[in-house]
Amino acid sequence: MKVGLLVGRETSFPERFIEHVNSSDYGFEAEMIRVGGVKAVDPCEYKIIIDRISHEVPFYRAFLKAAALAGSIIINNPFWWSADDKFFGTALVARLGIAIPRTVLLPQKSYIKDITDESLRNLEYPMDWEGILEYTGLPAIMKPYDGGGWKNVYKIHSMEELLHYYNESGTICMMLQEFINFDRYVRCYTIGRKNVLIMPYDPSKPYLQGQYFCAEGFLEPELHDRIVRDCLALNEALGYDINTAEFAIRDGIPYAIDFTNPAPDADVRSVGEENQQWLIKCVADLCSQYAFGNYSPYRSLNWADMINPPATVGGAVRV
Numbered sequence: 001m002k003v004g005l006l007v008g009r010e011t012s013f014p015e016r017f018i019e020h021v022n023s024s025d026y027g028f029e030a031e032m033i034r035v036g037g038v039k040a041v042d043p044c045e046y047k048i049i050i051d052r053i054s055h056e057v058p059f060y061r062a063f064l065k066a067a068a069l070a071g072s073i074i075i076n077n078p079f080w081w082s083a084d085d086k087f088f089g090t091a092l093v094a095r096l097g098i099a100i101p102r103t104v105l106l107p108q109k110s111y112i113k114d115i116t117d118e119s120l121r122n123l124e125y126p127m128d129w130e131g132i133l134e135y136t137g138l139p140a141i142m143k144p145y146d147g148g149g150w151k152n153v154y155k156i157h158s159m160e161e162l163l164h165y166y167n168e169s170g171t172i173c174m175m176l177q178e179f180i181n182f183d184r185y186v187r188c189y190t191i192g193r194k195n196v197l198i199m200p201y202d203p204s205k206p207y208l209q210g211q212y213f214c215a216e217g218f219l220e221p222e223l224h225d226r227i228v229r230d231c232l233a234l235n236e237a238l239g240y241d242i243n244t245a246e247f248a249i250r251d252g253i254p255y256a257i258d259f260t261n262p263a264p265d266a267d268v269r270s271v272g273e274e275n276q277q278w279l280i281k282c283v284a285d286l287c288s289q290y291a292f293g294n295y296s297p298y299r300s301l302n303w304a305d306m307i308n309p310p311a312t313v314g315g316a317v318r319v
């Protein structure tokens, strides 16, 4: 039985994960996937695939969806990942009792060339910028409704800055969010439905450069327990197996800032040895549960019940 990894240019996590699995006694082996032209009815040799990169490579995403049909379990579920976005996530978790910053979705500033004024008759114009700013307050954060890597994230201090960055945003759909003036900030790995690692995090450091640090007693026990509960609820509701959630803590309340990260940073240079070891072990244990348990993450999708016979790893479909 095999676990396959689909990776981008990241180093350390994939290699160390493979080494850990192959030198332990899990009952399966791990390796890098190699894939070329994919036939629609190809079987898939992997019981489990750990996907770290399909958000950047549409070919991989399409391959993974077909691999799911062939019976592979994909971590994370490519169907949900394709459908998900930060604004939906924010609206969802607010309804689960998780604290969120006040958040407004904004119509795009620009559109692809074939969209003209007539195409946009449903859009309110002019926008009620005063009302929007009154709701979020200042400062505020403008960021893509579906982004990552700190790209196009702006702190806004005035109406002028708001309009300036909005006018620069082009075709990217943005949201505006209350800035949480935090006294502490944490980033948390959540693996499956039971493992949470809360890591103190300093977002004032440059991206991927020493933001994680160790601090005993960083959170009082009640706050710690609330964040663990929130993280588990997030993974449960969003259907993720590997995820990170960030919380900005203000007046003892953890506000969920960024919690749809299905391929979170796992580089040892960034997260550190100890956190990475924790992650590797938890992901390997999760693979073990999925490999030997009776689990189909796709049961709630209608097509899963329409496949006859049910998909099994290695089974080809006759056409």
Ligand SMILES: Nc1ncnc2c1ncn2[C@@H]1O[C@H](COP(=O)(O)OP(=O)(O)OP(=O)(O)O)[C@@H](O)[C@H]1O
Pocket (backbone or CB within 6 Å): 101, 141, 143, 147, 148, 149, 150, 151, 153, 177, 178, 179, 180, 181, 203, 204, 246, 248, 257, 258, 261
């Ligand atoms: N509402 C907010 N209040 C305070 N700080 C915020 C807020 N939103 C974003 N930030 C700051 O901006 C940083 C980047 O924002 P965010 O994490 O949402 O973007 P991202 O592009 O998804 O980043 P990542 O690469 O971590 O996925 C956060 O780490 C945080 O420091």
Ligand SMILES: [Mg+2]
Pocket (backbone or CB within 6 Å): 246, 258
């Ligand atoms: Mg983030």
